[in-house]
Amino acid sequence: MSVPQLVVHRDKELMAQAAAARLITRIVDAQSARGSASVVLTGGRNGNGLLAALAASPARDAIDWSRLDLWWGDERFLPEGDPERNVTQARAALLDAVAPDPSRIHAMPASDGVYGDDADAAAAGYAAELAAAAGGDGAVPSFDVLMLGVGPDTHVASLFPELPAVRETERTVVGVRDAPKPPPTRVSLTLPAIRTAREVWLLAAGEDKAEAAETALSGAGEIQAPAAGAYGRDRTLWLLDTAAASRLPRALYPPASA
Numbered sequence: 207m208s209v210p211q212l213v214v215h216r217d218k219e220l221m222a223q224a225a226a227a228r229l230i231t232r233i234v235d236a237q238s239a240r241g242s243a244s245v246v247l248t249g250g251r252n253g254n255g256l257l258a259a260l261a262a263s264p265a266r267d268a269i270d271w272s273r274l275d276l277w278w279g280d281e282r283f284l285p286e287g288d289p290e291r292n293v294t295q296a297r298a299a300l301l302d303a304v305a306p307d308p309s310r311i312h313a314m315p316a317s318d319g320v321y322g323d324d325a326d327a328a329a330a331g332y333a334a335e336l337a338a339a340a341g342g343d344g345a346v347p348s349f350d351v352l353m354l355g356v357g358p359d360t361h362v363a364s365l366f367p368e369l370p371a372v373r374e375t376e377r378t379v380v381g382v383r384d385a386p387k388p389p390p391t392r393v394s395l396t397l398p399a400i401r402t403a404r405e406v407w408l409l410a411a412g413e414d415k416a417e418a419a420e421t422a423l424s425g426a427g428e429i430q431a432p433a434a435g436a437y438g439r440d441r442t443l444w445l446l447d448t449a450a451a452s453r454l455p456r457a458l459y460p461p462a463s464a
């Protein structure tokens with residue numbers, strides 16, 4: 207378990223731009239070291255803001271888009287092409303502008319796909335795809351970076367406080383029903399899957415995330431505060447803006463980042 211590091215940026219726009227630059231560098235380093243990179247994207251405003259900033263970055267094509275595997279931490283279980291799906295929003299924010307290798311874009315199943323409207327079957331299908339990509343070395347590939355937006359209630363992916371999905375200890379992907387954040391039915395990585403990533407980056411910008419950041423970083427348990435259970439093998443990085451960091455003890459983050 208890696209102890210959370212915090213970086214606090216002036217505002218959400220700068221946080222998105224700095225996080226995008228950080229992601230470009232991390233991907234380029236992974237591609238240089240191992241020939242390819244594997245990244246897990248997140249939905250939501252902060253996640254999509256990062257993708258849009260990356261699309262606008264002059265350095266974006268330092269990434270070899272033909273050697274990048276993209277996965278999702280969660281997905282709204284809706285029909286293919288629904289504007290509310292995280293992959294639809296990721297395509298609009300970034301993917302349509304960079305033309306990655308389509309075989310390496312691993313979208314979670316849609317509710318009108320091969321699994322029909324069965325979210326549990328869709329989750330099992332995505333778990334099988336992860337395991338196949340892991341090449342028998344385990345249940346999921348070794349993700350270089352796994353990004354998670356943090357909800358105001360401290361949820362990450364579609365793991366909401368006290369609900370069954372956050373309590374899952376065996377499966378890597380689960381179906382979620384009755385999610386408090388619409389739409390109610392989703393597919394999500396579980397905490398055990400999240401924690402296999404080399405690096406986990408939690409994105410929290412805006413006043414509405416201040417209480418969640420304080421709760422998750424002040425010793426709350428992962429069932430009550432799922433963000434507290436999201437950490438990487440090598441690194442756990444909270445990327446915040448000053449508004450989201452406003453309730454944190456000043457000692458938690460270095461002065462240089464304020």
Ligand SMILES: O=C(O)[C@H](O)[C@@H](O)[C@H](O)[C@H](O)COP(=O)(O)O
Pocket residue numbers: 248249250251252253280281282292354355356357358361362363364387
């Ligand atoms: O499917 C989703 O909605 C996201 O994956 C979800 O986990 C999101 O990242 C958080 O709710 C934060 O969303 P905002 O950045 O919009 O607050």
